[in-house]
Amino acid sequence: MYAIRNLFAVSWLAIALASGGPAPTSLPTSHPASAADRISTDEASAIDALRAIVEAQERFKSGAHIDTNCDGEGEYGYFAEIAGSVAMRVGCHNCQNCQPEAGNPAVDVLLRPLLRRPFGILRWSCVSYRGYLFQMWLPGPVSVGRVAGTLEDSYGGKQAAPYPDPVNGAHMWCCYAWPVAYELTGRRAFFVNERGEVLEYANRSSSPYSGRPIAPHDDNGPGFDEAYSVSGDMGSPLRIGVANANGTIWYPVP
DSSP, X not given: OHHHHTTTTTHHHHHHXXXXXXXXXXXXXXXXXXXXXXXXXXXXXXXXXXXXXXXXXXXXXXXXXXXXXXSSOOOOOOHHHHTTSSOOOEEOTTSSSOOEEOOOTTTOSOSSOSSOGGGGOEETTEXXXXXXXXXXXXXXXXXXXXXXXXXXXXXXXXXXXXXXXXXXXXXXXXXXXXXXXXXXXXXXXXXXXXXXXXXXXOOOSSSOOOSOOSSTTOTTSOOTTTTBSSTTOTTSOBOBSOOOTTOOOBEEOO
């Protein structure tokens, strides 16, 4: 797993994303004048951010900050939960069986965020960061042999059902990133999940992924299953080097 093998290699970036201090030099606050340079810089920033998100997710899970079925095993989180901007999901201790419910904003907000403030600010379930949009998916329960993705609330976190499945949520997550403005802030689209390897898609179709959705589940960005081998199944193997019905092909980032 990338997060384990390269934990220390990305620690500096995770600290930068979690802190409010100045960004490291590889993630500049101003873009070069050249459009080509800006695209290159924004794409590199997106890749670095995804690698840091992998570490943040592993730290979040290992800290058991969310355990909605009360089994003692931590679960992965949404952006706003990990960034400490909304209450985390909790287990309903007053229910007959412990099950997910919305947390209390007064007591269930992460006190030491693992991602910096921009990742706690969402609109239409997307984070905008340095020329790219990021979207996090957590798994639902197994249904008809498949695991569907559960999208973060429009403004972050998850305050109402359907909640991510507690069992699958301890083992799966995925995140996509695509340009805010194609050919201006980036070209390629990117993907990462709990395995930690960042994938890229050239995004050169007649309708490339570009821009913020104007409504939930809009098709500006990839669906949760875009990089998986089985449609509608986050539990299936990743689709690397093989085209799907849309003609998209994903490859590991060099």
